Amino acid sequence: MNIYQPHLMNVVAVIDETPDTRTLRLQFKDPEVAAAFAFKAGQFGEYSVFGAGESTFCMASSPTRPEFIEASFKLAGKVTNELRQLNVGDTMGFRGPYGNTFPLEQWEGKNVVFIAGGIGLAPVRCVIWNVLDLRDKFGDVTIIYGARSVADLVYKRELEEWAGRSDVKLVTTVDPGGETPDWKGEVGFVTPVVEKTAPSVDNAVVVLCGPPIVVKMTLPVLAKLGFADDQVYTTLENRMKCGIGKCGRCNIGPVYVCKDGPVFTAAQLKGLPAEY
């Protein structure tokens, strides 16, 4: 088997999240591949546009909804530019799933706090839906999400849905200057809003994802709130090419993000150099 040869997928839906962020809903062309495919929350894949190349994205959809996978991406480079040109019915490539997973089985009965910044909500959204689709198995669900501006908030329809649920506490925030006159949420960076929201540490786990600066700034705040390092999970997105431990690109110290991660606890991160 040639491990670099992708499966072919059909684009079955295109959803604009923000002016520069889009979600593609994908289904395998080969029914046998589709039937054999399974993944868990936290894993990622290599998505490709033939002629432009591959990019690494987490699974943004939940494994509890196995009829498709979704990838959300922000327009940033060559591949994402070409991904934006794809329409429903077009063909793209996928390799995966790769990497480790969030230990959801261990979290059963616990309260789950989700913290995300910007496009960092994509990998967190996978876990959120996974938890909400198995709602009875988990305690309180708190979601703290921030973006640069109101326009930059991704998954707006889902944010509305979560805001309307009595079994979810949702706090949204936008950076100062990013608010609109009718904005009802918080104004401020994610980190101080986490501190202000002060989720309870009792019987809780935290899922944190965002740009490296958000992760690096928020970890000390969580420690200040009393969260132990093994209660806090994050997912890292170092640049990758192969996704399977060969190409040598994603090392953080001795760790291969693609194989040992992308999910790490804060305790694991503290044992690593800050090369992410």
Next chain:
Amino acid sequence: MSAATGTALFLSDENLGNLVAEIIAAGRRLVAPARDPQAAVGGSADYRYISSAAELAFGDSLPRMSLKGFFLPQSEVLFKWHRKGADVEIEAVPTEFPPQIVLGARPCDTAALEIVDQVMDWGLRDELWFGRRNATTIFNLSCPVEDASCFCHAVDLNPDATRAADGMLTPVPGGYLVESCTEKGAALVEGHKALFESGDTGAAAERSAAAAQYRAAARAKVAADLQIDTTRIKEWVGDHFDDEFWTALGPRCNGCAACASVCPTCHCFDIVDEPEGVGHGARRRNWDTCQTGVFTLHASGHNPRADQNSRFRQRVNHKFFIYPSRFGEVLCTGCGRCSRVCPEGQDLAEVLACIDELARA
């Protein structure tokens, strides 16, 4: 690693030429240190596919590049794609390869293949790499040791190591002592046995002594170089990620990545798509290196390794801390090419000597 243990046979200089001719006549691909036949004057020896014994350059200095490219080509097609409207068809590439024979590989270059095997077999197995590995029979040339940049002895090898080799040639007056150390190696000798003189003749003892002397001289020559303890180095490198030592090395590196190109164990690669016309193209894997800024550059503009200090540190880390932590051995065979080729005079042996000294302090 110990020397070859098979029964030693003798291959005269003339019969080496005949062996090359027979292998080529049989339609098998043959790689050997050879000069560029197109070069007007001189030219350095390199491992090349050769078409006649006249191209052989066994006596030349260490080949410019390692053997790596015959297993992980500098640019390799992973598959081809063809657009058919909204559909795409994938044209697979073979993962089985026609047999090839390498004659005269330096032991450091051959051993490197088995070291890199570990990462290529980690989790998902890289069949493009192993397809070529399995198709290849390698006879080393017992190494005379090039110069003071060689340090194979310091990384658990020696100039007559046969790790990953199917056999070895040791220069003796008038030809080579030939030992095979695998079934593949024995099969190659068996296939051309008329060319090999058995070890029972009167000259055998003399040749055996000459070979032993040759090997001993080479071992003594390299042993005079670098004295380090790689276990001590691994510990120091692992514990001193933020040491100021690294900031002194970055300015001596201009990020040209020549070191990684010539390295027999550097295996990092990029994956890119290259259109080959309208609606069709190839996905390729190309050599890449941690010595460039774009290697780790995120699409957002964030770069976890933003300066050359951190990139050079990564090279040393990967070879002497990450790889030994993960796979139990250093990612280096002491060939010395990186030191010889560096335009800035960055000398890995010197860097290792410094680390060893820091680790002892």
